[in-house]
Structure formats: C-alpha cells, structure tokens
Amino acid sequence: MSEMKKIKNLKEFSTSADRFEGANLLCPGCAHSIIVREVLNATNDDLVLSASTGCLEVCTAVYPYTSWDASWIHIGFENGSTAVAGAESMYKALKTKGRLKQPDRNPKFVSFAGDGASYDIGFQWISGCMERGHNIMHVVLDNEVYANTGGQRSSSTPIGGSNTTTPAGRVSYGEKKTKKDMVSIMASHGIPYSAQVAPNKWKDMVKKIQHGFSVDGPVFINAVSPCTTEWKFDPKDTMMLTDLSTDSLVFPLYEIIDGHELNITYRPKTVVPVEEYLAAQGRFKHLFKDEYKYLIKEWQERVDAQWAYLNRREEARV
Amino acid sequence: MANRGWDEFEIGAMLRSFDGVSNDIATTQQEDRNYSQSNSFVASVADWRIEKPIFAKDFCIDCQFCWIYCPDMSIIARDKKMIGVDMDHCKGCGICVEVCPTNPKSLLMFPEHADEEAELAKWPAKESKEK
Ligand SMILES: Cc1ncc(C[n+]2csc(CCOP(=O)(O)OP(=O)(O)O)c2C)c(N)n1
Numbered sequence A: 001m002s003e004m005k006k007i008k009n010l011k012e013f014s015t016s017a018d019r020f021e022g023a024n025l026l027c028p029g030c031a032h033s034i035i036v037r038e039v040l041n042a043t044n045d046d047l048v049l050s051a052s053t054g055c056l057e058v059c060t061a062v063y064p065y066t067s068w069d070a071s072w073i074h075i076g077f078e079n080g081s082t083a084v085a086g087a088e089s090m091y092k093a094l095k096t097k098g099r100l101k102q103p104d105r106n107p108k109f110v111s112f113a114g115d116g117a118s119y120d121i122g123f124q125w126i127s128g129c130m131e132r133g134h135n136i137m138h139v140v141l142d143n144e145v146y147a148n149t150g151g152q153r154s155s156s157t158p159i160g161g162s163n164t165t166t167p168a169g170r171v172s173y174g175e176k177k178t179k180k181d182m183v184s185i186m187a188s189h190g191i192p193y194s195a196q197v198a199p200n201k202w203k204d205m206v207k208k209i210q211h212g213f214s215v216d217g218p219v220f221i222n223a224v225s226p227c228t229t230e231w232k233f234d235p236k237d238t239m240m241l242t243d244l245s246t247d248s249l250v251f252p253l254y255e256i257i258d259g260h261e262l263n264i265t266y267r268p269k270t271v272v273p274v275e276e277y278l279a280a281q282g283r284f285k286h287l288f289k290d291e292y293k294y295l296i297k298e299w300q301e302r303v304d305a306q307w308a309y310l311n312r313r314e315e316a317r318v
Numbered sequence B: 001m002a003n004r005g006w007d008e009f010e011i012g013a014m015l016r017s018f019d020g021v022s023n024d025i026a027t028t029q030q031e032d033r034n035y036s037q038s039n040s041f042v043a044s045v046a047d048w049r050i051e052k053p054i055f056a057k058d059f060c061i062d063c064q065f066c067w068i069y070c071p072d073m074s075i076i077a078r079d080k081k082m083i084g085v086d087m088d089h090c091k092g093c094g095i096c097v098e099v100c101p102t103n104p105k106s107l108l109m110f111p112e113h114a115d116e117e118a119e120l121a122k123w124p125a126k127e128s129k130e131k
C-alpha cells in the first residue's frame, strides 16, 4: 500500500493541488463541490472516479469541458458504483496477470452519487458492490432531494419538507415519511467501513476518507450536502447550514467498523435546537405555522432518540 | 476542436484533461500543469458574479478556512499562505467572507464593478465586540 498523505492541520492541507476544477456549472455555494474537494485532496494517489447522473455529473462534464483531472466514468443514473467496481475488477485482474504498465501506483476507486442515485435508483447496484466486496468507496452527496431535476422527493428526504412532488399547502405539510437510514443499511452488509461525514468538519472527513482508503473492501460514506437551491437558503450560508446540521445532531457524525462497531466521532460542545436548523431553510418554512408546530417538536424528539440510540450502540461495543 | 459539434466526434474519441504526459497531477500546482482546451480550468464563470470578494492581505492570518470551504477552487493558497482569489473561477457565493475569522474580515464582498484599490483604502476598522 502507498503511504498515507500527511495532513496534520489546515495549513498543511492547503498545500494540496486540487484535481477538481473551477468553471464547472454547479450553483454558487454548492456543497457537493466542497465535499468532492475534501475527498480528493485526502490522497495523492491516482484516482479512478465515477459520477452517477445528478448535479455533480451534469455540471462537471459539459461538452467540450471536463472539470476532472483524473480518470472519470459516467454511464447512467443507477450504476456509478458498478462502473467503478468494474474498473477495480479489471485493475485487479491485470495486476494479477502482471499486465499493468505502472503496477505500483495504487489507484483509489471512488464513486460519487446523489441521494436519489444511492438511496433509490442505484440502491441494488450499490448493495451488490458492497456484498461482492469490491475495493471501492461510494460517497453519497446527500442533499435529501433530486436536485438536478427540480426538487422531487427521494427516500432520503426528511419529513415535513416541501418538495415539488410532496409540496406543502392547504392540505399537506409536505413530505410524510422520515429519512431512510442508509448508513445502517450499508453497514449491515458487513463492510469494513461506513460513516457519516460533513464538509464543515473537514478533519473528521479526511480522517474517515483516509481510513476508508486504507481498508480492504467496500466503503460507504454519507456526506451531508446542503443545497442552496432546494433547501432554500442564501449561497453564502452553506457552511452555516452545515454547522447547524451537525450541531443540532440532525446529521450526527459517526462511523461503523466491520458492520457493527459504532463510534461517535463528533460531539457538539453546545447542541443547537433542531428548530434553528429548520428555521434556516425555506423548505421547512410552513412548519412554523401554528397548525404544524407539533411537527417541530416531533422532529426534536426523533433526533434526541436517534442520538440516544447511537450513544447506546457506542457504549455497548457490539 | 472547440468548433466541432458533440455529434461530430468518432465513437471512442477522447477529450483529455491535459496535453502530453500527466503523471503526478496531485503534486503539481495549477501554474505547472499543461491544461488542455477541454479542461474547464481554461474557461471562466466570472460573468456569473453580481458581487466579488476583495482580499485585504494585511489582516489575513492564513488560517485557510476560505481555502477549504470555497466551492470553486478559487482561493489561491501557496506555501501555506493565502495569496489571492482566482477571479476566472470565483462565482461570488460569499462563503469565503462568511468563514473568515479575522476582525476586521480579510475578505469582503463588493459589487462586481467596485474598484479594488479604492475599497482597500477604506477597509472597515476593527469592530469592537459588544458585551
Ligand atoms: C434512470 C434515470 N431516471 C431519471 C433520470 C433523470 N434525472 C437526472 S438527474 C436526476 C436527479 C438526481 O438526484 P440525486 O441523485 O439526488 O442527485 P442531485 O442532483 O440531488 O445531486 C434525475 C431524476 C435519469 N437521468 N436516469
């Protein structure tokens, strides 16, 4: 295995030479890009990347340009994970046969996909990759909505949000279902590493990505990606929103080793009420009407219960 | 190449990110890379901006918060120092200003047509924190 890139602090990290380029067409303030940068900059090894259809893919491969300084594959919406798994299988086979021109370069195989592409449409493909044990990392850019096609709900969309297919109005408060727990589902495949990350906590992110690159077998990463367009907040506030998401524990940061051993990796000094996280986004605006305020209370209870559950899991060391 | 339509390429044609050999890109800074005409780096999104960030070096502590959180690879950091903004790729989102911790801030947003020197000359003074 190649040597791990040393990233002690942010100054040292800033000497990285980005392999993801500007003049892509992502919205100003899009968190997808911040996540991609942190993942790619976590290593100096060669990269074989894929992107499933979605904002990241559509905005970074607009003819005649590419924004990627590494091998990059796009096939369809559902199969970014299998595209990279195929490349990884070919690489392994060529290596075994001694047919690689540069056998010592240790490329990393990473698949980027949205929540729509991961939680819904690419679900069985990712599950297959995890079960077959490919040496790949699947990173979900989780903005909790099909952003690229205008804001349809996905199974990652949280309850109470107003989306184009589950709009809030006179008869409805919007999305009726709670978010699917994808990290647990993926961990249940018994994979060596799965984790939730957030771009504001870059050090936690880099540590997890580097650990993911060092293990043998599939890795699943769920990254919260606040979307200025669909969550409806000002582009300058992307990092503030990310802070609210981690510090309200709506997006707790944790990891699951070998499918069972759970560690919480970030404990906010001051836990922010969920209400503040919701209030900062236009998609939840209607919840602050008197008739829907009970939903905010239920939100808080759900987040508290999940946090208590994660803490019990961590303590139990099972 | 730029004049050809998407349907005029032969199947299997390759548009490369770089011209020539491109080993070790991860340790080669932009100024030393041989970007091809099909790399979005050679394009510009400067005309997306309504506002632009201006950088007042004197107050900067090189913390690199702006570097890590800029979504558009537009904060130029070299040798652990923040040295400026890449105005071809900056979309004017304002994140860098929000995350800058100095007092006064070392980055502020101004209308796109603002004059940099004039703005730097009247940069706001340190704000006293209200108790
Ligand atoms: C099989 C298939 N169904 C639907 C689409 C249309 N489509 C393109 S992008 C997209 C939304 C992607 O959502 P997500 O995966 O969450 O990524 P995001 O854009 O939110 O980052 C959809 C529905 C498609 N390209 N292929």
Ligand code: SF4
Pocket: A025, A026, A027, A029, A030, A031, A032, A055, A059, A143, A147, A148, A226, A227, A228, A229, A230
């Ligand atoms: S719609 Fe959201 S996810 Fe898509 S490019 Fe814009 S900010 Fe990013």
Ligand code: SF4
Pocket: A029, B052, B053, B069, B070, B071, B072, B073, B074, B075, B085, B089, B090, B091, B092, B093, B094, B095, B096, B097
């Ligand atoms: S305004 Fe946005 S795009 Fe421009 S340098 Fe600042 S963070 Fe980067």
Ligand code: SF4
Pocket: B059, B060, B061, B062, B063, B064, B065, B066, B067, B082, B096, B099, B100, B101, B102, B106, B107
């Ligand atoms: S965030 Fe502010 S102080 Fe820190 S490097 Fe950027 S400009 Fe300098």
Ligand SMILES: [Mg+2]
Pocket: A114, A115, A116, A141, A142, A143, A144, A145, A146, A147
């Ligand atoms: Mg999405």
